[in-house]
Amino acid sequence: MSELLVRAGGLYTTVQDTGRFGYYHMGMPPSGAMDVYSAVVANMLVGNPDGAGVLEGTYVGPTLEFTDDRVVAVTGADVPVTVNDEPVEPWTAIRVGSGDVLSFAMIRAGCRAYVAVSGGIDVPVYLGSRSTYTLTGIGGHQGRKLVDDETLPLGSGDGSARPGAVVPEELRPELAGPAELRTVIGLCSYRLTEDALASFLGTDWKVTKDADRVGYRLRGGKLDFTDREQPFGAGSDPANVVDLGYPVGSIQVPGGDEPIVLLNDAVTGGGYATIGTVISVDRDRIAQTKTGDAVRFTSVDLDTALAARRDRRERIERVRREITR
Amino acid sequence: MTTIKAQMPGVFYRRPAPEKPAYVDDGDKISEGQTIALIEVMKTFNEVKAGESGTVAEFLVEDGDEVDVGQDIVRLGEV
Known part of the structure; x- marks a missing residue:
């Protein structure tokens, strides 16, 4: 089975998708990516279905090591991203291989960064969604935020990712305030x-x-x-x-x-x-x-x-x- | 000027609990990885660790102040 190694979990990183719907009347909120646009676009860049599992990092992003050939994309907050300490472009499909390490520096603007990996973060589907709802400890990766030194399952990509694909500037969200x-x-x-x-x-x-x-x-x-x-x-x-x-x-x-x-x-x-x-x-x-x-x-x-x-x-x-x- | 910067926004605290002494004081030697303060955000208290060894020349924010990402917290002096 293919895995993604979480070297550092970051401050508050969870697995999310587009949300868990249909249980609101029972008191269960939808969870899901807080910035849906960025999450969906990240998935698109790596050739995943829009609703595949992604990582949502908050303020301090995770450090991730790949164990096989993948395409990865980072969207959302404005934050410098590196692969093996070399800067890479956000909102871009990037080819990575076994041993490559993706890390984040300090955010410049925004709050949440999204990481999509071709094949998707393949945690079990719970009540129709891979989203994490930490307050009750359900969904996502063991119902909680990621911690240092653990592994996440990855699905198999369908090969439709296009490394090098870029989201044009005008289609990226405005982060300047208020x-x-x-x-x-x-x-x-x-x-x-x-x-x-x-x-x-x-x-x-x-x-x-x-x-x-x-x-x-x-x-x-x-x-x-x-x-x-x-x-x-x-x-x-x-x-x-x-x-x-x-x-x-x-x-x-x-x-x-x-x-x-x-x-x-x-x-x-x-x-x-x-x-x-x-x-x-x-x-x-x-x-x-x-x-x-x-x-x-x-x-x-x-x-x-x-x-x-x-x-x-x-x-x-x-x-x-x-x-x- | 070498400084330690806040990696996240929040409320800055110099001690682990209100009744406890400060993690470090001006003039103290600190080593890489040492906890020097806390930042409270999203209902959690997150440790601020020194990225390198040195001496605390001066704290640039007060206990209880709000800090932003990238804000200088501590100025470091010679080891």
Whole structure:
């Protein structure tokens, strides 16, 4: 069996794919790559199906040694990558062989780097996905982040990888800040005062240290809730409502001063007012913000959100045409 | 100027626990691989290790400060 040697796990590297869907109603979030675009494009570059298993590294990437001939691609965050200490290009399909070592230097911009290897990271499929959900320890590689000195199984590639294929600059994500996050206001925005909603949209929020695959906690303003009589079944905090399902990407503001954007590994429901939901396409964008970066929210309607999703799909198809030309 | 840089963003701490002494003080000799501080991010405390041996000339950030990736944390002097 072919293996990938993990020499160093990096800070927080997990196996992900495009997500585990169909179990949200049971309380299981989708997991999956936080920046879907970068993960899918990485797979394309190495000739994998879009939903093959990739590695998602956070801040400090892993060090990987190959044991056979493969094609590898790194996308996502802007970070210098080397093979055997020689710089290699990101967003490019690179041929590697047994004994070659891929490593990362310090990130320059963005937060998460994706590594796709031809054949895919072939961990067992659990409930239809190879994604890791670390909070419950399921999926991916033993349900956890990678550690130093272990091995990952690789699938066999179908030989369709094209070493040397490059994603053109204009089809790579913009990483310069502040990140503009298009947001559909609701479901519980009625709990905010008019001024508070305006202030939410007018504030440059800063990503705190509590920003991971579960959610991003932000700081930078204070939002007031309207007075109300506490309904039966709702908690006493003004931010509490009667329990509801939380959309992935929804924003809640416990205490009024620290908005939390729920992401791929988040709790699926609860009793906090969700004042808006970051559109799916822009979750790729927040995934590439790091602690200390600024984000702002722009109000859009559902049609805009759906159009953005179509645009991303078309963009992905453009990449496919470019690299298979 | 030789420095040790933060490899990740987060909150910087000079001691392993609030009641514990600092890992190292100004003027201390440090060796490669030695833990000199912590950075808290994503709900974990990550050790900052010296990339080379030397002497701590000066800490450039305060305990509890927020640091960014690539920020200089410590200036190193002669061994």
